[in-house]
Amino acid sequence: EVLLVQSGAEVKKPGESLRIPCKGFGYSFSTHWIGWVRQMPGKGLEWMGIINGGSSDTRYSPSFRGQVTISADKSIGTAYVEWSSLKASDSAMYYCTAIAGGSSGWYLWGQGTLVTVSS
Amino acid sequence: QSALTQPASVSGSPGQSITISCTGTNSDVGGYNYVSWYQQYPGKAPKLMISEVSDRPSGVSNRFSGSKSGNTASLTISGLQAEDEADYYCASYASSGIYVFGTGTEVTVL
Numbered sequence: 001e002v003l004l005v006q007s008g009a010e011v012k013k014p015g016e017s018l019r020i021p022c023k024g025f026g027y028s029f030s031t032h033w034i035g036w037v038r039q040m041p042g043k044g045l046e047w048m049g050i051i052n053g054g055s056s057d058t059r060y061s062p063s064f065r066g067q068v069t070i071s072a073d074k075s076i077g078t079a080y081v082e083w084s085s086l087k088a089s090d091s092a093m094y095y096c097t098a099i100a101g102g103s104s105g106w107y108l109w110g111q112g113t114l115v116t117v118s119s
Numbered sequence: 120q121s122a123l124t125q126p127a128s129v130s131g132s133p134g135q136s137i138t139i140s141c142t143g144t145n146s147d148v149g150g151y152n153y154v155s156w157y158q159q160y161p162g163k164a165p166k167l168m169i170s171e172v173s174d175r176p177s178g179v180s181n182r183f184s185g186s187k188s189g190n191t192a193s194l195t196i197s198g199l200q201a202e203d204e205a206d207y208y209c210a211s212y213a214s215s216g217i218y219v220f221g222t223g224t225e226v227t228v229l
Binding site: 035037044045046047049050059060061062063095097103104105106107109110111112 | 120122151152153154155157159164165166167169170171174176206208210211212215216217218219220221222223
């Protein structure tokens with residue numbers, strides 16, 4: 001079965017660091033791009049950035065550049081998004097998604113990781 | 120990179136057709152045939168409904184269709200059904216090398 005699996009919900013305090021994974025199964029990780037998408041409570045979808053599973057070429061949306069770090073380890077077929085110092089405003093659902101090279105359709109989606117940042 | 124513009128809500132009666140617009144610029148929607156549409160139920164991950172402007176992935180109902188004219192893409196749902204009640208988002212590749220989502224449209228079946 002082809003799928004993306006994300007980790008469970010996280011509860012963190014402001015200022016703490018966090019890295020959440022997204023592991024791909026059943027497809028070639030190296031021939032796909034992985035994207036990270038934020039959805040704040042009751043709000044729409046926002047692109048954070050994308051990374052090429054093979055080359056690790058990474059592109060950030062302007063709003064997220066410098067705020068998060070996106071990385072990938074193709075040896076284990078896993079992508080990550082990382083915060084060095086969380087803020088309350090980072091509380092949201094985070095989805096990873098995958099697209100095959102040359103397509104525009106993000107056809108694979110993880111189940112989402114809910115991040116809550118609260119003192 | 121600004122979000123693409125979608126109507127906040129669209130409604131229709133069962134059996135009717137509705138169309139959701141997605142307006143961008145020459146740097147995104149108008150510049151590439153890389154527009155896709157996603158359906159999202161509350162508390163669930165989005166699902167790809169249309170890719171490359173008008174391609175329907177396997178398993179997606181043929182009641183869903185996509186098109187584009189200039190800087191505006193559209194998603195049409197024909198034969199509206201209760202199960203179509205969800206949020207819909209467009210997305211486009213952009214000249215910056217990243218993607219951008221639309222503002223989202225809530226579809227209500229009356």
